[in-house]
Amino acid sequence: MHIRDEIARRGKLGSFTLAMLTSIFSEEIRRFPGLASVETSEDLLLEFFAVRGIALTNTIAVAADDDVAGRKTRAWVRNWLIDLVRKLPYGALRARLEKRLTRCDETERSVVTHHWRLTHGEDIDLQAEFDVLYQTAIEVHVDMRMEPNGRIILGPNGQLEEMLQRVLERSGRSHISDLTYLCARRFPSTLETGDILLSGDADVEIETIDVSSRDAEVNEAEQHIDARTAQQIFDALSVDERLALRCADNANELSTLLGVGRSTAYSRIKQAKAKFVELAGSQKRMRNVMTDVLSLIMNQSAAVPSV
Amino acid sequence: MTLNYEDRWAALTSQFRPTVDLARARDEDVRRGQLREAVWGDRAVTVLVVDVDDTRAEANVRPASMEPGVRDTNSVTLDTDSTSLHTVVTVWPDVHAVLSFMVLDALIVQLDESVAARAAAQPHPHSAGQPFDTTPLPGSGVAIAIDEIFDDMEALATVRPPLREPGRESGRAQLPLGLEELMGVLSLSQPEAMSILLGTQTLTLDQGEHVAEAAGVPVAEVLGAAAPLPAELERELLEPRWRDVIRRISQGNDETLAREKLGRDAFALAARTTGNGRSMWRQRIQAVVSAEGL
Numbered sequence: 001m002h003i004r005d006e007i008a009r010r011g012k013l014g015s016f017t018l019a020m021l022t023s024i025f026s027e028e029i030r031r032f033p034g035l036a037s038v039e040t041s042e043d044l045l046l047e048f049f050a051v052r053g054i055a056l057t058n059t060i061a062v063a064a065d066d067d068v069a070g071r072k073t074r075a076w077v078r079n080w081l082i083d084l085v086r087k088l089p090y091g092a093l094r095a096r097l098e099k100r101l102t103r104c105d106e107t108e109r110s111v112v113t114h115h116w117r118l119t120h121g122e123d124i125d126l127q128a129e130f131d132v133l134y135q136t137a138i139e140v141h142v143d144m145r146m147e148p149n150g151r152i153i154l155g156p157n158g159q160l161e162e163m164l165q166r167v168l169e170r171s172g173r174s175h176i177s178d179l180t181y182l183c184a185r186r187f188p189s190t191l192e193t194g195d196i197l198l199s200g201d202a203d204v205e206i207e208t209i210d211v212s213s214r215d216a217e218v219n220e221a222e223q224h225i226d227a228r229t230a231q232q233i234f235d236a237l238s239v240d241e242r243l244a245l246r247c248a249d250n251a252n253e254l255s256t257l258l259g260v261g262r263s264t265a266y267s268r269i270k271q272a273k274a275k276f277v278e279l280a281g282s283q284k285r286m287r288n289v290m291t292d293v294l295s296l297i298m299n300q301s302a303a304v305p306s307v
Numbered sequence: 308m309t310l311n312y313e314d315r316w317a318a319l320t321s322q323f324r325p326t327v328d329l330a331r332a333r334d335e336d337v338r339r340g341q342l343r344e345a346v347w348g349d350r351a352v353t354v355l356v357v358d359v360d361d362t363r364a365e366a367n368v369r370p371a372s373m374e375p376g377v378r379d380t381n382s383v384t385l386d387t388d389s390t391s392l393h394t395v396v397t398v399w400p401d402v403h404a405v406l407s408f409m410v411l412d413a414l415i416v417q418l419d420e421s422v423a424a425r426a427a428a429q430p431h432p433h434s435a436g437q438p439f440d441t442t443p444l445p446g447s448g449v450a451i452a453i454d455e456i457f458d459d460m461e462a463l464a465t466v467r468p469p470l471r472e473p474g475r476e477s478g479r480a481q482l483p484l485g486l487e488e489l490m491g492v493l494s495l496s497q498p499e500a501m502s503i504l505l506g507t508q509t510l511t512l513d514q515g516e517h518v519a520e521a522a523g524v525p526v527a528e529v530l531g532a533a534a535p536l537p538a539e540l541e542r543e544l545l546e547p548r549w550r551d552v553i554r555r556i557s558q559g560n561d562e563t564l565a566r567e568k569l570g571r572d573a574f575a576l577a578a579r580t581t582g583n584g585r586s587m588w589r590q591r592i593q594a595v596v597s598a599e600g601l
Contacts, residue, residue: 008329013320018313042312046319053323055373055394061325062332062413064346064554072351075455076374079448083376185444251402262402262461267454270379270443 003069007061017060017069021045024074031078032085048080094180101179104161110173117173118165126172130182136170137163137186144187144236144279230292233279237272242297244272326392332413334548337366340423342396343547344412347466352459353415354406355398357427364408364468364545369427370460371398373415377452379443389422398426402457404464408545409562468545469563482510482529483522492521509536511575512568526564536570543588544570552601569595 006014025045029035035044049056056076063069101107101116110117117123140163167182168174237245240258247254248269255265276290337343341356345368354368378384378397385396392415418426443449482504484492489500493514502508510518510530519526535541543549544566557565573591595601 007325012324018316046315049319052375054326055375057323057325058327058392058394058415059373061329062327062344062415064412068346068351071349079452082448082451262457266457
């Protein structure tokens, strides 16, 4: 029980914990060669501890013994490294995003390396929080279509660019890694299908109408469009995804219906929700459309798909 | 390691000292509103105790996490000012489980009633922001952490103390050895051996191991056949306060056997004292711990 004894004696973490962490980091970083080439194991360890601080200290301090302390710490380290490496440039996703930014007249490179800015805006960092930028990205409608081969098409022209411009309005200049990460969060399905940022496809017809008038004809037209959009979204969801949304508040029920563990059911619900959000798109009509989609799902019989 | 590395580590650990009350961590009764560790085998999870069944030694719990950033749309996050930990704590109020006290471990913090109630309440599904934001990306560290929390809690919820054989509250021991054999294997007098067979004196773990070896049967079978420990003693042994001692006795092996040993040693002590009840058994167990330096 070396670690607990040391904490009790010193009132803080000491050399036993450092030895444990050092061993864990040197093993785990081998799983992430991209990180190992950027930072040393020691630097990563200290960076990890600096951001995990008291929470990790408490977790280690109350651990039953060194083995439990080690297992919990390893899980935290691994999770942190996974999320760290996911924030590094995504390769193809980043490359495509930079191409779109390069082609867009409204965006250009900042004087700061790897940063982008609005062409007609100030080249400064406005220190915007990620949640604010994410909210901004959500508010811009970006059509999505999944092709039969699983590729996801973001289009038509200008929608993704408009989203990036709105984000840069709030952020000032922004690192391409941050913009890439934001896009990955905004469109999580793209992480699974790879290269998706194609423009120029206008197969999905989007009608826009002036919503400033609230007369009955406009309302009826809006409802008609919402219903059609809802059907398109419904059709884009798989049977499993519809079932997960149907059971969105009850992982136990989904677990039983699909014959999977509860944690797996929980994950499927989260994934289905994420895809639902990105398919629904713009907040302007989002809630109406989502309500229509959920009605379609609830009205469908809950046939259990084969697993 | 460079000297600079160790200096930097020392500087950071001085900044981040434990905020848990380590003196109280292993001596408190299980109560509502506690954040506790639950551990069994290679499974470990932090839980919020929402309700306690003291008779059955079970706690109704919700999974929790102190790992920064681990949260989703179905969780409730207590900010750093909500508890004496001064760290963020996240709870999933809609994921329920009943854990036996035997898997509960250290107390992390006792939450104020209002904070505990807030942690156990359903999060609002449609807040001012988007209904489905803060959803962890599939395959992200956060998503993996949440899956592991739920998996571990499900596994811990299946751990239960051995069932007491119905009707065997007391009475004759059904050992695989007869009186003469018992006297020989355990070096006992006839009255002593008879007491064991009649169930008026319980078998210690050491004696059980000798009998098992002589009879060629598993020691668990011998102990199960022996007169069971009093119900209140067995109940007291499930308290988290004895986990450390039981772990030391087990030396990394089966905690159930180690708990049995501690119980039988405490019961042997009862032969020389009077009184029953939970508090008396607690004192006797403590006496065994002190006497044996456990």
